[in-house]
Amino acid sequence: MDNGTRFCSKEFQQFCKSGGVKHIRTAPFHPQSNEQVERFVDTLKNALKKVKDEQTPQHGLQQFLSMYRTAQNRNTPNGLPPAKLMYGRKLKTTLDLLRDYPRHFSSTKKDKQVMQFNRHHGAKFRSLKPGDLVFVKTYRLKKCNWEPGTVLEQMGKVNYNILIPSKSILVRAHINQLCPRSKLSELKKPPKVSPQ
Known part of the structure; x- marks a missing residue:
């Protein structure tokens, strides 16, 4: 000071x-x-x-x-906004109101096209939680394999950090590169991958 x-x-x-x-x-x-x-x-x-x-x-x-x-402020604990630290919650701004606008009320052409595409192709919302067991698609030397792993954390809307215990490595994967598995599925072969 x-x-x-x-x-x-x-x-x-x-x-x-x-x-x-x-x-x-x-x-x-x-x-x-x-x-x-x-x-x-x-x-x-x-x-x-x-x-x-x-x-x-x-x-x-x-x-x-x-x-x-x-x-967000890099000089605060965990880079949190000062208002969140003071009040214990995130304050809403006009930008948040725009982001939170419900998708089913949207009238923009792009949103309608996305909804139509998803409906036509049977797209469904998917999410995983920390601790979920998955197969993760890994790439090495132009080959892809499915490795058993565990979800550690979600990074954004569709990306996850996955721990592959057999190799003791951490990978980041898109939800499309993940396949849920159960203890029973560990006894079976992992999903087959079509060459890309």
Whole structure:
């Protein structure tokens, strides 16, 4: 934090102590030491320059702070948005409202085409949970094989991290490269793969 007299006063130190704030000052005459604050000030200035012609400064500031507080931040624990850390939940923004718009109410041409294609080809929503046993399609030397594995975690909507215990390796696979297996299916041969 800045080494100005207002931040070094006894009253300010007492204020920080009462709020459980650990006051760490930067090296004198070297503001770059406090990279996070300097970055925030720069980001704020740029954002306010962009909105100054379109709306009032108060509205622009509120809009910027709303977006900044709901965006992921690499300087917070686990990179979570500051608002989620403070309130314990994700705050909804106008962008979230657009993303959460129900698919069956969508009237766009592309969505209708996707729904028609999925219905015509019998596409079904599939998902796996951590711990599920699967066969995973692996590729080596232009050949593909099915290896027994275990789902460790889901990465996004359709990608999964899979542990192959026999080789002690971790692979990332699309759900189309996975085939669920049961303990009974371990006794049988893994699914056959058509050459690509």
